[in-house]
Amino acid sequence: MQHSPEILKIVEGALRSNAPQVAAYSELLAAKLEKEGHIRIAQSIRKKIGQAGHSCSTTSVSGRLEPVVPVDKDSRLSLGDVIYPALNESQVKLHKPVQESVDEFLAFIDKAHLLSAAGVGISPSMLIYGPPGCGKTRLAHHIAAQLNLPLITARCDTLISSFLGSTAKNLRNLFDHAASRPCVLFLDEFDAFAKARDDQHELGELKRVVVSLLQNIDALPDDTVLLAATNHEELLDPAVWRRFAYRVQIPLPNRDTRTDLLKQFLGSFYPKDIKRIEEATDGMNGAIIQQACLAAIRSAVLAENETIDTNRLIIGLAKDQHQDIFGSSALSDEEKVIKLRETNSKVFTVDRLSSIFGMSTGKISKLTSKGVAK
Numbered sequence: 001m002q003h004s005p006e007i008l009k010i011v012e013g014a015l016r017s018n019a020p021q022v023a024a025y026s027e028l029l030a031a032k033l034e035k036e037g038h039i040r041i042a043q044s045i046r047k048k049i050g051q052a053g054h055s056c057s058t059t060s061v062s063g064r065l066e067p068v069v070p071v072d073k074d075s076r077l078s079l080g081d082v083i084y085p086a087l088n089e090s091q092v093k094l095h096k097p098v099q100e101s102v103d104e105f106l107a108f109i110d111k112a113h114l115l116s117a118a119g120v121g122i123s124p125s126m127l128i129y130g131p132p133g134c135g136k137t138r139l140a141h142h143i144a145a146q147l148n149l150p151l152i153t154a155r156c157d158t159l160i161s162s163f164l165g166s167t168a169k170n171l172r173n174l175f176d177h178a179a180s181r182p183c184v185l186f187l188d189e190f191d192a193f194a195k196a197r198d199d200q201h202e203l204g205e206l207k208r209v210v211v212s213l214l215q216n217i218d219a220l221p222d223d224t225v226l227l228a229a230t231n232h233e234e235l236l237d238p239a240v241w242r243r244f245a246y247r248v249q250i251p252l253p254n255r256d257t258r259t260d261l262l263k264q265f266l267g268s269f270y271p272k273d274i275k276r277i278e279e280a281t282d283g284m285n286g287a288i289i290q291q292a293c294l295a296a297i298r299s300a301v302l303a304e305n306e307t308i309d310t311n312r313l314i315i316g317l318a319k320d321q322h323q324d325i326f327g328s329s330a331l332s333d334e335e336k337v338i339k340l341r342e343t344n345s346k347v348f349t350v351d352r353l354s355s356i357f358g359m360s361t362g363k364i365s366k367l368t369s370k371g372v373a374k
């Protein structure tokens with residue numbers, strides 16, 4: 001039967017006297033009915049929620065009735081941020097196998113009630129891991145947008161209270177909140193509170209936090225979508241690792257993904273000689289590529305050009321990637337030239353090094369032939 005998940009949640013909330021849960025799922029039901037054209041009944045449901053007012057502890061965020069996220073008892077700061085990611089703003093470019101896992105995860109959530117009914121359900125949870133700047137956080141936004149659900153991102157800084165005893169309580173409150181409303185719960189920078197229990201340097205209290213985290217994950221209802229992201233997967237406790245039904249690694253983008261990213265970031269400014277940029281972005285993450293593309297577009301707009309200057313973009317990318325060399329005060333310009341040439345001679349051609357450092361091509365050739373020979 002249609003809408004049975006929402007109806008069951010409303011009944012459950014009512015039996016437990018959990019007004020925010022009833023309000024949240026009623027709002028979801030109203031939204032779905034409205035989409036199907038049942039405007040009158042949707043309006044009536046919303047009116048009822050409105051009449052309940054503050055007793056449902058909801059707040060209105062951009063016209064939506066929004067259950068209030070619990071706060072840390074001591075700092076009074078919210079334990080999570082709620083956003084409604086838009087599909088067009090959260091497009092994420094992934095390797096084919098990663099994309100396939102994500103599609104499978106979404107299809108699984110869509111059919112989760114059938115699996116549960118057949119007694120073979122698993123928790124809709126995904127751990128996203130991999131190097132920084134490759135799209136982990138963005139993927140979480142994308143999944144929430146695809147599911148048309150709000151994303152509650154845990155605020156690690158508030159959750160991990162300075163009073164360590166409160167951390168377990170904060171976790172509990174946040175998980176309970178997530179369980180009482182249709183949402184995706186996202187634990188970003190997950191390693192902050194899921195560090196291995198046998199880490200010698202951690203306080204005993206933090207180890208108890210891991211235990212509490214495990215208990216909270218286990219207690220989540222089957223229909224709460226849980227996502228977590230980390231770029232330190234080696235720090236995760238194996239017990240935490242096992243809790244996630246899906247685990248996807250987002251590595252540095254390969255050539256095809258880099259081409260997709262360049263198309264996305266450059267839009268109509270996409271130049272003809274893109275191949276050289278694809279080569280120059282080898283080994284770079286999406287965040288660096290995006291920054292350099294935006295800078296190149298800004299320059300093109302100021303120069304009133306319709307496409308970006310490829311050479312300029314390649315230099316921008318190289319500067320972003322090798323900030324340690326470019327920004328080093330311990331190295332002279334001559335030493336930087338030698339180092340950069342040694343790092344990547346395809347990107348740091350004699351001509352480019354000459355234009356970056358304002359030295360003649362003759363001088364660059366002399367320096368690099370000496371430096372490389374050394």
Ligand SMILES: Nc1ncnc2c1ncn2[C@@H]1O[C@H](COP(=O)(O)OP(=O)(O)OP(=O)(O)O)[C@@H](O)[C@H]1O
Nearest residue numbers: 091092093132133134135136137138231286287290
């Ligand atoms: N695969 C990708 N597809 C689309 N955009 C990407 C991708 N990788 C990076 N980006 C861009 O780079 C920015 C940073 O990505 P994001 O914050 O998702 O990285 P992250 O993997 O979560 O990094 P960190 O580990 O540092 O938190 C995003 O705003 C996004 O625009």
Ligand SMILES: [Mg+2]
Nearest residue numbers: 136137188229
């Ligand atoms: Mg991130």
